[in-house]
Amino acid sequence: MTKIALIGFGVVGQSFARVLSQKQQELKELHGLDAHIVAISGRSKGSLMVKEGIELEHLLASFEDNGTVESYPTGIKGLDSIQTIKESGADVVVEVTGTNLETGEPGLSHIRKALSMGKHVITCNKGPPALAYNELKGLADENGVKFRIESTVMAGTPAVNLGKETLAGNKVNGFKGIINGTTNYILTKMEQGGGYDATLKEAQELGYAEADPAGDVEGWDAVGKVVILANTVMGADLKPSDVEREGITGITPTMIDEAKRENMRIKLIAQAHIEDGVVSAKVAPERVHMTDPLANVNGTMNALTYMTDGLQDVTVIGRGAGGVETAHGIISDLIAIYR
């Protein structure tokens, strides 16, 4: 039995529990993986530890009725996240608390604790790997465990693992992509007519943009992801502050129309390149020609092109957000740890 401690029980945490519950049998049959959640700890959803494994359908039904995991009939309640990591006896910690790109907390402390106790860690939280990937990877190596982060970029659509593992044997000399769905949605809608402010308001009403949209529209979310890709796939050691950054707040309908007349689209492009052994990275709006695969990635879709020595350009296109999509990225990491 593989024991999982789930730290964070928001949209992703709940989706992970639901997807795992649906796929538990399949994981056992296809991958020999008998995965059970033995502990859950959420900031505002309570905490629960059941050493023989939580019955997930039961938990999810009870949580839906009561809004807390502590309504589950058995188990130990009331532990905080660090206590949960320490006392759960888990083999794997799935860390899905919210991203903070300035401090990395609380995820950073959770991940350090878990790795130093010899537990594998899987996270979708961009803060810790954007700020400290190389430290955390080193800590994992020292303790003989894995630190896997597929879902931090483009949710479960293969991005990190594609570059690091599936393309192994190629040297990745750079990448460019559309890795923030909110800004891509706004730019796509603006092309169909509509100013920046009206389109942002619409995106907020649809739940694609947050009340404070700065993280997306100023490019910070994409900066976090660029740093993660550069450090994991290209072996760089960048920090978010090393990335040249420009958001989409200055883009006008006129600029979009002008580009269109020249058979181009404006996209928020996140990219990194290596030159003389030095990796530099940038997030900024760019005019992309219609023949480029990235030009035809519209709405909330994401895409990423790796530039390699052997295969030249390899592009992956898929959804870059969503609880279920993120949960599938976590599951693919779980399978990879035990393959």
Add this chain to the structure above:
Amino acid sequence: MTKIALIGFGVVGQSFARVLSQKQQELKELHGLDAHIVAISGRSKGSLMVKEGIELEHLLASFEDNGTVESYPTGIKGLDSIQTIKESGADVVVEVTGTNLETGEPGLSHIRKALSMGKHVITCNKGPPALAYNELKGLADENGVKFRIESTVMAGTPAVNLGKETLAGNKVNGFKGIINGTTNYILTKMEQGGGYDATLKEAQELGYAEADPAGDVEGWDAVGKVVILANTVMGADLKPSDVEREGITGITPTMIDEAKRENMRIKLIAQAHIEDGVVSAKVAPERVHMTDPLANVNGTMNALTYMTDGLQDVTVIGRGAGGVETAHGIISDLIAIYR
């Protein structure tokens, strides 16, 4: 030391030797893989066995001057392919002879012999996996070795391994793609003006189409690849004769123009779907809307969209042919075997 026997020394075999020679050091440093070719056997390029490993730069220079691997100064010469597999002491057989979709030979015999002797096999030869994937995978399992075939579809651009491994945890309910570069080149050129015959002639002059173009333009090459993808990624048990097939020989400039007026492009689409547990597959020209990622894949580029339960559509776009590209697919399989 990981010992490789290379069976076939045409474009791919030579590219593999060259890429391995360039990456030998990197494979050791990054992946702990000390890979050496200990034997080469080509249909018309001679055969060579050097148990302590062939010095590849030396071999390639000597081959360039003399057109045979037997000009290498040391080693045993004159063994046939089966003898080479039996006597080389190789851990891995890299099988890169030409594809025959009717008999699978000579690759099928090479692969059966290698697997039954407990050697891992990596191949880019579509014949054996299209005709006998499940048999060969079973033989590999029985003998505790791997049978890996990334390069059979879209050369080294991740296709088989993407669906089987990187997307693990998702159920692949179907796929559709452009997986034959020759026909995609012809259709792209016809859209720019030019009849079928003139465009085919041009493709032949550029080396994109063979003197006998039937394998490509009648859809057989795509059929072989569809069967491989369906059997490996979707767990099907199809044979090439199970696939509904229509080539591009009936496509006229008028049909292309008509599609264009409706914002569509005609593409040779290879696809498979599962319904009630039964997988059915098809290769045929289809009108694809411009908003579909596949519509914007032009020239010799390939693309493949997996339809999954968790991530919905995931599309990969990249080169689908070329010696260096195919060699990188083989190298990625080699790394995966020893990861």
